Amino acid sequence: DGGITQSPKYLFRKEGQNVTLSCEQNLNHDAMYWYRQDPGQGLRLIYYSQIVNDFQKGDIAEGYSVSREKKESFPLTVTSAQKNPTAFYLCASSYSRGGAGGTEAFFGQGTRLTVV
């Protein structure tokens, strides 16, 4: 079955450490996104990528980095520069503009990151 997979489901980070969250999709989508969700709030865009080897900052990119070396994969690194990293992180994918296919975004099940 096609879908989008995030791992791990839970992640604990010590102060000053970098951690990388995985996101893989087999939907043949060009566009991929990373969102952050804090308790009781909506989703805020961290980074997005519309094609391999290209990505752009979203609304809250400071303290985060991404790469897009393969169409299927869009890992997010939470660096030590991110001062408040504890949150629920969601990855999504969709067709790009002008592409064939549906219009909705597909989301992974999320990674809950906690700083200890």
Add this chain to the structure above:
Amino acid sequence: DAKTTQPNSMESNEEEPVHLPCNHSTISGTDYIHWYRQLPSQGPEYVIHGLTSNVNNRMASLAIAEDRKSSTLILHRATLRDAAVYYCILRRPFSGTYKYIFGTGTRLKVLA
């Protein structure tokens, strides 16, 4: 920037219809209105979308105001499985792809 405004929470009795409102007064002509729902500790799930006309699918109906500044998601018969946070989202063309602009959502509680 465009945003959506929804009530924080709503309650409904099981097997009754539910109308979830959303205001998007700063919507632009190319923005699609999307609705997603999110269960606890899961990713959002697509429900329905529309541009100008009312839309129906197997999950719900979407009623869009003539001026497009508001919309209403209609669940025809709420079940306990429909209890979730419902997000009204604007999907905006942005730099070769789309930007999905989330509001804070409505938490729907379904009473047995």
